[in-house]
Amino acid sequence: MNNPEIPQECRDIREQLSSYLDEELAPAQSVVITRHLEACPACRQEFQRWQEVWDLLLLPPETAPAGLDRRILERLEPRPHSRWFNLALTASFLIGVFLGGQLGLNLYEGQNLVQATPESALEEVLADVPAGSLSSLWLADSGDNNHD
Numbered sequence: 698m699n700n701p702e703i704p705q706e707c708r709d710i711r712e713q714l715s716s717y718l719d720e721e722l723a724p725a726q727s728v729v730i731t732r733h734l735e736a737c738p739a740c741r742q743e744f745q746r747w748q749e750v751w752d753l754l755l756l757p758p759e760t761a762p763a764g765l766d767r768r769i770l771e772r773l774e775p776r777p778h779s780r781w782f783n784l785a786l787t788a789s790f791l792i793g794v795f796l797g798g799q800l801g802l803n804l805y806e807g808q809n810l811v812q813a814t815p816e817s818a819l820e821e822v823l824a825d826v827p828a829g830s831l832s833s834l835w836l837a838d839s840g841d842n843n844h845d
Contacts, residue, residue: 703739706733707733707737707739707740710730710733710734710737710740711740711743713726713730714730714743714744714747715747717730717744718747718748718751
């Protein structure tokens with residue numbers, strides 16, 4: 698709309714054409730636009746384009762064939778499921794609840810575990826090493842080296 702070839706007055710009028718068609722303008726402003734459209738062929742042609750679009754929007758709505766709503770609702774009515782379908786659906790739901798509960802319980806209990814370090818895990822495994830064995834000597838030696 699900011700075409701420099703179009704005079705500013707015409708640009709101002711064209712910006713108000715939608716409001717003019719909607720009869721939203723003050724009466725004095727509507728008179729100004731009406732007079733301009735009578736005197737300016739370019740703006741009159743633009744207004745006629747707006748009027749054509751406006752007329753298309755105001756066409757009466759199409760009416761649906763008789764009984765269409767009834768036929769649509771008949772197709773949308775729920776059909777009864779078999780007894781086996783309802784039983785399978787219920788069983789699936791219960792299994793899902795059970796498994797979800799087990800997973801939640803396992804995750805909750807896992808939060809209370811203390812993270813073991815490799816050293817503490819090795820000491821736990823080798824705690825019952827017989828005295829005098831190579832493992833007991835290694836443990837004694839590694840304990841002495843850690844304290845140096």
